[in-house]
Amino acid sequence: xxxxxxxxxxxxxxxxxxxxxxxxxxxxxxxxxxxxxxxxxxxxxxxxxxxxxxxxxxxxxxxxxxxxxxxxxxxxxxxxxxxxxxxxxxxxxxxxxxxxxxxxxxxxxxxxxxxxxxxxxxxxxxxxxxxxxxxxxxxxxxxxxxxxxxxxxxxxxxxxxxxxxxxxxxxxxxxxxxxxxxxxxxxxxxxxxxxxxxxxxxxxxxxxxxxxxxxxxxxxxxxxxxxxxxxxxxxxxxxxxxxxxxxxxxxxxxxxxxxxxxxxxxxxxxxxxxxxxxxxxxxxxxxxxxxxxxxxxxxxxxxxxxxxxxxxxxxxxxxxxxxxxxxxxxxxxxxx
Amino acid sequence: xxxxxxxxxxxxxxxxxxxxxxxxxxxxxxxxxxxxxxxxxxxxxxxxxxxxxxxxxxxxxxxxxxxxxxxxxxxxxxxxxxxxxxxxxxxxxxxxxxxxxxxxxxxxxxxxxxxxxxxxxxxxxxxxxxxxxxxxxxxxxxxxxxxxxxxxxxxxxxxxxxxxxxxxxxxxxxxxxxxxxxxxxxxxxxxxxxxxx
Numbered sequence: 001x002x003x004x005x006x007x008x009x010x011x012x013x014x015x016x017x018x019x020x021x022x023x024x025x026x027x028x029x030x031x032x033x034x035x036x037x038x039x040x041x042x043x044x045x046x047x048x049x050x051x052x053x054x055x056x057x058x059x060x061x062x063x064x065x066x067x068x069x070x071x072x073x074x075x076x077x078x079x080x081x082x083x084x085x086x087x088x089x090x091x092x093x094x095x096x097x098x099x100x101x102x103x104x105x106x107x108x109x110x111x112x113x114x115x116x117x118x119x120x121x122x123x124x125x126x127x128x129x130x131x132x133x134x135x136x137x138x139x140x141x142x143x144x145x146x147x148x149x150x151x152x153x154x155x156x157x158x159x160x161x162x163x164x165x166x167x168x169x170x171x172x173x174x175x176x177x178x179x180x181x182x183x184x185x186x187x188x189x190x191x192x193x194x195x196x197x198x199x200x201x202x203x204x205x206x207x208x209x210x211x212x213x214x215x216x217x218x219x220x221x222x223x224x225x226x227x228x229x230x231x232x233x234x235x236x237x238x239x240x241x242x243x244x245x246x247x248x249x250x251x252x253x254x255x256x257x258x259x260x261x262x263x264x265x266x267x268x269x270x271x272x273x274x275x276x277x278x279x280x281x282x283x284x285x286x287x288x289x290x291x292x293x294x295x296x297x298x299x300x301x302x303x304x305x306x307x308x309x310x311x312x313x314x315x316x317x318x319x320x321x322x323x324x325x326x327x328x329x330x331x332x333x334x335x336x
Numbered sequence: 337x338x339x340x341x342x343x344x345x346x347x348x349x350x351x352x353x354x355x356x357x358x359x360x361x362x363x364x365x366x367x368x369x370x371x372x373x374x375x376x377x378x379x380x381x382x383x384x385x386x387x388x389x390x391x392x393x394x395x396x397x398x399x400x401x402x403x404x405x406x407x408x409x410x411x412x413x414x415x416x417x418x419x420x421x422x423x424x425x426x427x428x429x430x431x432x433x434x435x436x437x438x439x440x441x442x443x444x445x446x447x448x449x450x451x452x453x454x455x456x457x458x459x460x461x462x463x464x465x466x467x468x469x470x471x472x473x474x475x476x477x478x479x480x481x482x483x484x485x486x487x488x489x490x491x492x493x494x495x496x497x498x499x500x501x502x503x504x505x506x507x508x509x510x511x512x513x514x515x516x517x518x519x520x521x522x523x524x525x526x527x528x529x530x531x532x533x
Contacts, residue, residue, distance in 0.1 A: 138522065
């Protein structure tokens, strides 16, 4: 990972030995850039509070990174953007109404405990931003689930609290959901544009897709995880999501709502915490999809993307172990 | 019949994954940390543990329903269950050593450890407390054993990966394993409310 920094030294690394000017820093800053459209939409809908919460997350992340690296006597690597990206992702996973201590504490959990304790960038087992959010959700369940209604303007109105589409679906079923949004067509357009309650950066599906397409174009992510993740969710939602028996569910609703797009494009594809082989990544994506639908439809929480990715993070080393790529020239018995 | 089967299946999933003993009840941690350093030992432990778990659940059920309830000595269940497990483990230790030294060489080390595990006593106690039937007790024992195995293998794969990680000095070895377990437990809270028994 730190190839670029040690440019002058003699390097003994695994193949391929192709050099390019891609660095960790450049990838991290590009991913941050590709999150920008979704963030702008979030600010548009949730107002200046969205900027405030995200800024607190970023400051908290950078400070935690600096603190731990100072304490352990390592080189301070704020410039590589990985702490910034963690903070940005964490902020985009917060409700805009979160009080100031939640972003600060959970960004410390994310960066200091989940990443730096394991040795810093490249060694963490779990996605730092998601652990930060899971920690916040369990520690402050009320504050983390009081969603404000998107007002689509910077006006001084008092924020109204409301439920997320998935929350409505869990409590009142499909009828209630359609009732709140008017009709089915406007439900889908609102979901697509992000005019709904939710974490401040997860709502605008279209902006997230633009960011994802940019990352795919730059080849910073491959299609394997997002496609297998989203595909599994769609198929399972169609098969089991309906009340009227098999194959009556609404896959589009499940694809467009919750943190699925943000999770599948930006979180599950984290290089460090997903399997490294292509086949392993497909398995990882399918596992994420199955767990997401399982939690959404059956468990206590309305949204399961975060827990699904975290659970699959636990399994990623095992997937890597069992789906090793073939070593060239070795016979079958010699592989273990 | 189908409904009964479904109930057993739910019980199995609940015991092995959703209410995983290690990650949601935090039992059996001493062995969990002790043998999860390498995948090989983790798998050996899983096999031995599950076998012992199923048999001791069965034995405890038989003793509980055919001896302890008729004699009205159910208040002694902790003492008696510990006795049953310890006796069974010791007996199988001796028998395996005589009958199959090869197997003993592979799995014998784990046997002695199991007698001191808290999951192995928790399962008969929970079975007795819930008044489960014989088949249910067996399924619960099997699920708990395999759930423990799942926890062990997850942990072993992560710890083998962590061997290469540049963990800060004070956190090397056991401390980072505890931190990892805490984070896995955090992920497992996502299952809460999935199957309520």
